[in-house]
Amino acid sequence: MLKFLARTLGLLLVAAGFVGLVIDGARSIVNNVISFTSVDSLVGLVMPGGVPGLQSRVTTGLSPWLWDALFVHLLQLPASVTAFFIGAFLLWVGQKSAEPIGYLAGR
Structure with a gap:
């Protein structure tokens, strides 16, 4: 399944x-x-709160350094x-x- x-x-x-x-x-x-169209703009359309909402969830749920090291670069990809x-x-x-x-x- x-x-x-x-x-x-x-x-x-x-x-x-x-x-x-x-x-x-x-x-x-x-x-x-x-x-x-970047992943950043797509997240802004799909997710409530957009990228700032995603950033707050990642930094509180996982780790603040993970946002700067990984997610900033992933959001710039097509x-x-x-x-x-x-x-x-x-x-x-x-x-x-x-x-x-x-x-x-x-x-």
Whole structure:
């Protein structure tokens, strides 16, 4: 059941990453400048409180140095590429195990 959820979420994230890449590409063509939607702006749209709310949760729940060392850099990545890579990782984790070579069922 857990592998099914990982595959489903991975497929949705890969599809969302592709759609985001198409939208960012169309925006870049129209504006004649390469531009990507960052994870920072996506968090501001999806999460109540935006990045300051996320920062307060990370610094109180985990550690203040973790925010400066990791999350500041992760929030600057392109959202479409990040979603694609996380989705690909979830698809890899949730893949079905391969049949052993030379195994005969029923014997």
